[in-house]
């Protein structure tokens with residue numbers, strides 16, 4: 001049989017950018033400014049330009065980006081932070097680390113994004129219970145597609161909530177013609193290697209229109225420092241992006257737009273070949289996706305098990321994001337108020353992700369499609 005189809009192919013990507021990458025890394029090795037070297041500022045400028053944001057502050061990971069954004073608002077004990085139950089664990093972890101309570105919200109059954117109507121109901125429920133102060137909503141742009149930011153922002157404005165865009169999976173996506181990065185009060189992105197714009201290690205960034213917030217983020221990522229290093233104004237953290245990672249990301253940024261276009265072409269090929277055989281992704285209206293994940297739905301978990309085995313036998317990898325909604329995770333069950341979140345629970349039982357990355361060949365795509373359709 002041919003080689004297995006790669007779920008992700010960072011070696012092929014590296015070969016495409018090898019010369020530029022080497023030049024960028026050698027420049028860092030020559031100047032040895034490994035912390036906050038010139039590449040860090042250059043990257044921040046380019047990321048801000050890429051999405052039209054006023055300010056970009058790079059940090060040590062997507063998780064730290066979320067944490068710094070909530071720390072800057074003073075969110076902690078007694079505060080409620082609303083977030084979808086169907087997302088990666090980091091979204092819920094951060095409020096708990098700060099002593100706040102994650103309030104889980106269900107998602108839309110078609111787009112898998114946080115459901116604005118259920119968000120409104122959950123905010124009302126928390127207000128009526130009178131135990132917690134509603135402070136913030138973290139909207140996640142899941143799998144590369146944008147959340148319904150106009151609806152989230154309108155509700156947040158009425159309720160006085162801080163809006164944080166967990167854009168860890170979706171940098172490069174656009175909604176109503178505008179790239180994500182300005183849809184919320186702050187936007188957090190991740191450079192984990194498997195994200196659409198991934199580094200060679202951990203990394204992340206915050207985007208915001210507010211100069212005050214950007215200054216706070218810079219202070220918080222360096223131990224809460226003031227204008228001089230030994231001026232400690234607030235409790236912060238060690239949360240900077242390494243200069244070497246910034247150099248790698250600058251090199252990756254040169255091919256990022258072409259990679260987004262390649263992902264879109266592959267998604268369109270999957271759509272055309274698979275509609276009818278399985279439930280293909282429903283696109284958020286008037287948006288473009290960064291296609292971090294191409295998720296299909298099967299009728300039930302038994303059908304999913306069968307298809308996964310069929311793909312495996314054909315040398316086609318698959319993955320499940322996410323096999324369990326967060327309110328059912330042991331770490332978060334105690335924080336959950338018991339509200340049923342039926343859409344998240346149902347999706348977890350029958351969702352499945354197919355390989356999607358810019359280095360999939362036409363033959364790989366054909367092979368994935370044949371295996372899904374059961375004629376490989």
Ligand SMILES: *Cc1c(COP(=O)(O)O)cnc(C)c1O
Nearest residue numbers: 061062063088090168169190192
């Ligand atoms: C990956 C991810 C994060 C965390 O990013 P890291 O850089 O790995 O810390 C947060 N939220 C979501 C939705 C993610 O997919």
